[in-house]
Every structure is written in C-alpha cells, then in structure tokens.
Amino acid sequence: MEHGPRDRKESSRIDVRVLPDSVARLWETMLRLDPNWDLSKWLDERALDELELVEGHLGRERLRLEQRLHRIETLVKRLKRQREVAGEAVITDPNQRNLFDVYENNQANLEKEDTSIDSLPEGDAMVDFGSLGFDDDPLIAIVSEH
Incomplete structure (x- = not known):
C-alpha cells in the first residue's frame, strides 16, 4: 500500500474516539486554550523529551556498571597479588575449629x-x-x- 502526500497528512490525524479519556480531555482542554494546538506535535515533543530522559538514565546505568566492573577487576587483581605473595601457604585461623x-x-x-x-x-x-x-x-x- 503506497502512501501519497495526501495519505500521510490524513494518517497523522488522530481519532479522538480511540484515545483514552484522559488524553481526550487533555486534547479538548488544550484546543480551548490554543486553537492551533496539535496533539501530534505535542506527542512528538513528549516522545523526544522521554527519549532524552531514557538516554540520560542509560548513561548513568552504564557508568554505574563500569564502576562496578572496575571495582571487581581491582579486587581480582588484589586477591591474585595476595595469593602470589602468600605462595602455597594457606592462611588459617589457629582458633578456628571444625x-x-x-x-x-x-x-x-x-x-x-x-x-x-x-x-x-x-x-x-x-x-x-x-x-x-x-x-x-x-x-x-x-x-x-x-
């Protein structure tokens, strides 16, 4: 199915009857405040804002995981050094009983x-x-x- 310029313009129109009640009320309220208000543009702006928030959240999550990985790698190196220093000697607690x-x-x-x-x-x-x-x-x- 090919979309001509006329079809694209009509497909960007949103049917109010299929929207949830809260969105329909928002649409009616915004149209009363500003007759030139367009729900499609507003949704596009909100989606872009939301994508920026998600990108920021993912960046923080990535940084947190990189820091955790660094801490784990540091612990592994430290344990390896301790094992090399200790050699084959096993560190035991003389007061420990089984x-x-x-x-x-x-x-x-x-x-x-x-x-x-x-x-x-x-x-x-x-x-x-x-x-x-x-x-x-x-x-x-x-x-x-x-």
Whole structure:
C-alpha cells in the first residue's frame, strides 16, 4: 500500500474516539486554550523529551556498571597479588575449629575408652571436651558427642 502526500497528512490525524479519556480531555482542554494546538506535535515533543530522559538514565546505568566492573577487576587483581605473595601457604585461623573434626576426635576417644556414667569418678565432667578448650562452647561439645 503506497502512501501519497495526501495519505500521510490524513494518517497523522488522530481519532479522538480511540484515545483514552484522559488524553481526550487533555486534547479538548488544550484546543480551548490554543486553537492551533496539535496533539501530534505535542506527542512528538513528549516522545523526544522521554527519549532524552531514557538516554540520560542509560548513561548513568552504564557508568554505574563500569564502576562496578572496575571495582571487581581491582579486587581480582588484589586477591591474585595476595595469593602470589602468600605462595602455597594457606592462611588459617589457629582458633578456628571444625565441628566435624571435633566429632571425629570424640568418636575416636569413645572407641578407645569404655566410659559409662557409672565408671566416671566423682568430680569429673560428664562431657568430654576433646580438643575443645574450656573457653569453647560446651553445647557444641555435647552435640559433637552425640
């Protein structure tokens, strides 16, 4: 379907009946204020304004993502340098305990000794702290025994 100059002019006309009520009210109000007001021109201006806003938003988003990427790359480089400096040595916390290691140690101790409640001398603790020190949580020791 070819559009001649006359068809283009007619296609730019907007039928008020197909528009939402709010747009139709705006159109009527603006025509009362300015009889030369054109909805098509107004929509074109609003669309251009909206595109500028979107472009600005996308620019800010791009900048934010570039900054985040830079921070991530910097972290990767720093971690790589730390790993190279540390070599093969693993950084461990001497105070850190693994619950399963404690459990395995307690199981080994239980297999070595037959300790029942009756065989314990009075004054000894009911809970074998194993490799846990007295400053560690006794609840973990109890859970690791059972």
